[in-house]
Amino acid sequence: MSDTTGNCCCGNCSLTEAQIIEELEPMLQEYASKPGGVIPALQIAQTRLGYLPEEVIKRIAHLFGKPYSEVAGVVTFYSFFSTVPRGTYLIRVCLGTACYVRGGNELLQALKHKLGIDVGETTADRLFSLGVGRCFGACGMAPVLMVNDDLHQRVKATKVGEILESYRAQAATQAEKEAVKA
Amino acid sequence: MIQVTINGAPVSVKPETTILQAARQAGITIPTLCFLEKNDPLGACRVCMVEVEGAKTLMAACATPCADKMVIHTNTRRVRQARKQVVELLLSEHDGNCQLCDRSEDCELRNLAADLGVRDITYQGAKAAPLMDTSTPALTRDNSKCIKCRRCVTVCSSVQGIGALFPQGRGFSTVIGPAFTRKLDGVACVQCGQCAAVCPVGAISEHSAxxxxxxxxxxxxxxxxxxxxxxxxxxxxxxxxxxxxxxxxxxxxxxxxxxxxxxxxxxxxTADLTILEEGTELLTRLKTALVEEKKVALPMFTSCSPGWIKFAEYYYPQFLPNLSTCKSPxxxxxxxxxxxxxxxxxxxxxxxxxxxxxxxxxxxxxxxxxxxxxxxxxxxxxxxxxxxxxxxxxxxxxxxxxLPDGEMDSPLGLSSGAADIFANTGGVMEAALRTAYEIVTGRELPVDNLHVKAIEGLEGVKEAALTIKGTVPEWSFLEGVELRVAVSHGLGNTRRLLERIKNGEATYHFVEVMTCPGGCIGGGGQPRFTDDSVRLKRIAGIYAEDEGKKLRKSHQNQQVLDLYAQFLGTPLGHTSHELLHTHYTERKTD
The missing domain is CATH 3.40.50.1780 (Rossmann fold)
Structure with a gap:
C-alpha cells in the first residue's frame, strides 16, 4: 500500500493511509454487527480514503465473515465504489436516459479528451478522477455532471474546459492557504 | 397439504413446495439451468417460466411457492415462447462453438436449445469476453461460455463454505470468478471441482491431461x-x-x-494399504494417549481427500497435526x-x-x-x-x-471390498473399523454384513460409537474404551463439524472427511450431472461391488501382505515412512 498523505476527504489533514485505516477500524466493527452493513462500511471507508484499497476490502470481508470474492463483487457492482486512488475532484458525468439523450456522452468524451484519462482513472497530478453516474435525480436540468458534491447543470461539451479551470484555481488557492499556515 | 392444478391434473403438495418441486413430483419436466437441489432458488436463468392463472406475468417455477388452489400451466404457447426467447438470449452471448467444446456431449444449454426447438438466434450482439483461467492444475474456466447461472457460486459458498467465486461487475460485463476477476491460483480455492460438476455448460471443466x-x-x-x-x-x-x-x-x-x-x-x-498404515497410526496415537499418557493430536482425521487437505491447510491449520500423515491412496x-x-x-x-x-x-x-x-x-x-x-x-x-470383463494386473491390482467403499462417504471409516476392530480383538467387526449403518447415507455429519471388548493382550489397554468416530462430507458440513470439535462441543477419536457431497462418487471429475438420486445409485453400486467380493477386509489382501513381506517391512516402518507418509503446509487465505 502506498504511504501517501492527504487522502482524507477533508483534503487538508495529513494522516497516512495506514493511520486512516486504523481510525476506521472501530466504525467498521460497529457495522459488522448490523445486517446489511457491508455497503455502508464500504461507503465510510471510501469517503475517508478516497478509494477502497485491497487491504480495506479484505478487512471488511474478514470483519463481516464474508468471502473476499463476495465483498469484491459488491465493490465492482456499484459504479460509486473505486479501487484506484481518486483525485481531489471526482467528476461524475450522468449517463442516465435524460442526460444521455441531451448530450451526456459528448460531455464525457470532451472530459476524457481534456483530462487525457478514461473512465475510472485519475490524472497524474491526482487532481481529477473521471466516472459515470446513472441518474442523479436532476433530469430536468440534463445534461448534468457532478464534481464532488457540486452539481453542474445544462453543461455544454464546449464548456467543460472552464469547469476544470475553476477547480484548478480552487485547488491552487487551497494549496496557497496551506503553505501560509505551514 | 396444498392443492394445486398443473396442466389440468390435481397435485397435492406440502406447504412451501415450489412450483418446480410440485411439477417434478407430478412427473412434469420444467427445464432449469440454475436450480440446485437443497439450495435456495436463485431465479437467475429464467428458463423455468410457467403460467399461473391470475398472475400478470410468467413466474419462475423454481422461486415461486405453491399456493392453495393455484392453477399452473407449464405447456402453453406463451410459456414455450418465453423459454425459447430466454435460451436465444443466452445463446446470443454464449461462445457457441459446440463442436469444439468438451462439454458438447452433455451440455445442458445445448440440450435445452434442442428440446425447445431453437433453430435461429434472433438477437445478434456482443459476446461475453473470452477470459480464460488455466492457472490451476485442476480446473479451467472460460468466461466466454459462462451463462451466469451462478450454480458454481452457490456450490462454492453454500455447499463447500469457501466462496472463491462470486459475480464481479454488473450487467453484460459481469464475470463469475474470484475477487476482481483474479485467477483461481491466487485465491483460497481447494480445487475440488464441485463448480465444474454443477456447471450446466462448458465454462468450468477439468484441466485436461x-x-x-x-x-x-x-x-x-x-x-x-x-x-x-x-x-x-x-x-x-x-x-x-x-x-x-x-x-x-x-x-x-x-x-x-x-x-x-x-x-x-x-x-x-493402495486403499487397502492405507487402511493398514492409517489404522496402525490411529492405534499408535491411541496408545500414546492412553498408555503413555502423552499429549497426542486427537481426533485423527483421514487424509485421502486432497480438497480437504488443502481446506485444512487454508482454514484450519491448528488441525494439521491431527491429519493422518498417510498419503492418499x-x-x-x-x-x-x-x-x-x-x-x-x-x-x-x-x-x-x-x-x-x-x-x-x-x-x-x-x-x-x-x-x-x-x-x-x-x-x-x-x-x-x-x-x-x-x-x-x-x-x-x-x-x-x-467390451468383455478384464482383470486387474498383479502385483498392485488386488483389492478388498473395504477398498471399494473408499468411494463413498463413511466408507473409509467402515473399512478402517473392519480392520482395526479385528486387529484389536481378533474377532470380526460385530455388525450386520460388516456395514456400520450409522455412518452410511447422505446425512451431512454422521457419528458412531463402538465399545471395544475382548481385546487381545497386545491391545488390552483399549479394553472397554468407547471408540467415537465421525464422518463428514462436503466442506460446509466439515466446517460445522470442525467448529464443534474446536469449541469442545464434540470429541472423537477418528474422523473421516471427504471433500465432495457423497464422497468420491460425487467428485468434481465424475460424469455430469450428479444429484442425490445419482449419488445414492452410485453408492449402492459400490456397496454391491464390496458385497460381491470374498475378500472384504484390507488386512486380508494377500498382495498387500506380500508387499510388506518383500518390500515395506511393517506398517509405519522406515520404508513406509519414506514412501507412504507426508506432511502438510499452512496456507494463507485472503
Missing part, C-alpha cells in the same frame, strides 16, 4: 501404468448411456488395456509403482509413467505438490478424471458397452 497421456502412450521408451480410483467404476458407465451405479470394473480394465497401458492397476490396492500408488513395481520389471523410476483415473479434480493438484516425489521423480505424472477417460475411450473408437 488427455493429450499428455496420449503422448506418453506413444512414447516407446516409457512404461505407462494406470491406476483407477474406487469411485469411477460405479460412474464411468454413465458416459456410455448406462444407468448411474452400473458396475463397469471389468469393462474399464479392458478399455484401459486397449488404450495401450502396459499394466492396469488399482488404487483400491493415489500418491501411495505412485510412490510404489515407481519403486517396488519398477524394480520388479527392471525399470528405473524415470522410465515409468504413472497415470491415475480419478473422480476428482483436486487429485490433479495433489499429484503436483512438490513433496510428492518419494521415488526421486514425480510419483504420479498425470491425472485423468472419469470424464476424461470416457473421452479417450470414445476417441479411440472403443465400443465400451461391448
Amino acid at each position: 488427455i493429450e499428455d497421456v496420449w503422448r506418453m502412450l506413444d512414447d516407446k521408451t516409457k512404461t505407462v501404468v494406470v491406476q483407477t480410483a474406487p469411485a469411477i467404476r460405479a460412474a464411468l458407465g454413465e458416459a456410455f448411456g448406462l444407468p448411474p451405479g452400473t458396475r463397469v470394473t471389468g469393462k474399464m480394465v479392458s478399455a484401459l488395456r486397449q488404450l495401450g497401458f502396459h499394466a492396469v492397476f488399482d488404487t483400491n490396492f 493415489q500418491q501411495m500408488f505412485g510412490a510404489l509403482a515407481k519403486t517396488y513395481y519398477a524394480k520388479k520389471i527392471d525399470r528405473k523410476p524415470e522410465e515409468m509413467v504413472v497415470v491415475s483415473v480419478m473422480p476428482c479434480t483436486a487429485k490433479k493438484f495433489e499429484s503436483q505438490r512438490p513433496e510428492m516425489n518419494a521415488s526421486g521423480v514425480r510419483d504420479v505424472d498425470y491425472v485423468l478424471t472419469t470424464r476424461e477417460l470416457a473421452r479417450m475411450i470414445r476417441e479411440a473408437g472403443i465400443d465400451f458397452n461391448a
Whole structure:
C-alpha cells in the first residue's frame, strides 16, 4: 500500500493511509454487527480514503465473515465504489436516459479528451478522477455532471474546459492557504 | 397439504413446495439451468417460466411457492415462447462453438436449445469476453461460455463454505470468478471441482491431461501404468448411456488395456494399504494417549481427500497435526509403482509413467505438490478424471458397452471390498473399523454384513460409537474404551463439524472427511450431472461391488501382505515412512 498523505476527504489533514485505516477500524466493527452493513462500511471507508484499497476490502470481508470474492463483487457492482486512488475532484458525468439523450456522452468524451484519462482513472497530478453516474435525480436540468458534491447543470461539451479551470484555481488557492499556515 | 392444478391434473403438495418441486413430483419436466437441489432458488436463468392463472406475468417455477388452489400451466404457447426467447438470449452471448467444446456431449444449454426447438438466434450482439483461467492444475474456466447461472457460486459458498467465486461487475460485463476477476491460483480455492460438476455448460471443466497421456502412450521408451480410483467404476458407465451405479470394473480394465497401458492397476490396492498404515497410526496415537499418557493430536482425521487437505491447510491449520500423515491412496500408488513395481520389471523410476483415473479434480493438484516425489521423480505424472477417460475411450473408437470383463494386473491390482467403499462417504471409516476392530480383538467387526449403518447415507455429519471388548493382550489397554468416530462430507458440513470439535462441543477419536457431497462418487471429475438420486445409485453400486467380493477386509489382501513381506517391512516402518507418509503446509487465505 502506498504511504501517501492527504487522502482524507477533508483534503487538508495529513494522516497516512495506514493511520486512516486504523481510525476506521472501530466504525467498521460497529457495522459488522448490523445486517446489511457491508455497503455502508464500504461507503465510510471510501469517503475517508478516497478509494477502497485491497487491504480495506479484505478487512471488511474478514470483519463481516464474508468471502473476499463476495465483498469484491459488491465493490465492482456499484459504479460509486473505486479501487484506484481518486483525485481531489471526482467528476461524475450522468449517463442516465435524460442526460444521455441531451448530450451526456459528448460531455464525457470532451472530459476524457481534456483530462487525457478514461473512465475510472485519475490524472497524474491526482487532481481529477473521471466516472459515470446513472441518474442523479436532476433530469430536468440534463445534461448534468457532478464534481464532488457540486452539481453542474445544462453543461455544454464546449464548456467543460472552464469547469476544470475553476477547480484548478480552487485547488491552487487551497494549496496557497496551506503553505501560509505551514 | 396444498392443492394445486398443473396442466389440468390435481397435485397435492406440502406447504412451501415450489412450483418446480410440485411439477417434478407430478412427473412434469420444467427445464432449469440454475436450480440446485437443497439450495435456495436463485431465479437467475429464467428458463423455468410457467403460467399461473391470475398472475400478470410468467413466474419462475423454481422461486415461486405453491399456493392453495393455484392453477399452473407449464405447456402453453406463451410459456414455450418465453423459454425459447430466454435460451436465444443466452445463446446470443454464449461462445457457441459446440463442436469444439468438451462439454458438447452433455451440455445442458445445448440440450435445452434442442428440446425447445431453437433453430435461429434472433438477437445478434456482443459476446461475453473470452477470459480464460488455466492457472490451476485442476480446473479451467472460460468466461466466454459462462451463462451466469451462478450454480458454481452457490456450490462454492453454500455447499463447500469457501466462496472463491462470486459475480464481479454488473450487467453484460459481469464475470463469475474470484475477487476482481483474479485467477483461481491466487485465491483460497481447494480445487475440488464441485463448480465444474454443477456447471450446466462448458465454462468450468477439468484441466485436461488427455493429450499428455496420449503422448506418453506413444512414447516407446516409457512404461505407462494406470491406476483407477474406487469411485469411477460405479460412474464411468454413465458416459456410455448406462444407468448411474452400473458396475463397469471389468469393462474399464479392458478399455484401459486397449488404450495401450502396459499394466492396469488399482488404487483400491493402495486403499487397502492405507487402511493398514492409517489404522496402525490411529492405534499408535491411541496408545500414546492412553498408555503413555502423552499429549497426542486427537481426533485423527483421514487424509485421502486432497480438497480437504488443502481446506485444512487454508482454514484450519491448528488441525494439521491431527491429519493422518498417510498419503492418499493415489500418491501411495505412485510412490510404489515407481519403486517396488519398477524394480520388479527392471525399470528405473524415470522410465515409468504413472497415470491415475480419478473422480476428482483436486487429485490433479495433489499429484503436483512438490513433496510428492518419494521415488526421486514425480510419483504420479498425470491425472485423468472419469470424464476424461470416457473421452479417450470414445476417441479411440472403443465400443465400451461391448467390451468383455478384464482383470486387474498383479502385483498392485488386488483389492478388498473395504477398498471399494473408499468411494463413498463413511466408507473409509467402515473399512478402517473392519480392520482395526479385528486387529484389536481378533474377532470380526460385530455388525450386520460388516456395514456400520450409522455412518452410511447422505446425512451431512454422521457419528458412531463402538465399545471395544475382548481385546487381545497386545491391545488390552483399549479394553472397554468407547471408540467415537465421525464422518463428514462436503466442506460446509466439515466446517460445522470442525467448529464443534474446536469449541469442545464434540470429541472423537477418528474422523473421516471427504471433500465432495457423497464422497468420491460425487467428485468434481465424475460424469455430469450428479444429484442425490445419482449419488445414492452410485453408492449402492459400490456397496454391491464390496458385497460381491470374498475378500472384504484390507488386512486380508494377500498382495498387500506380500508387499510388506518383500518390500515395506511393517506398517509405519522406515520404508513406509519414506514412501507412504507426508506432511502438510499452512496456507494463507485472503
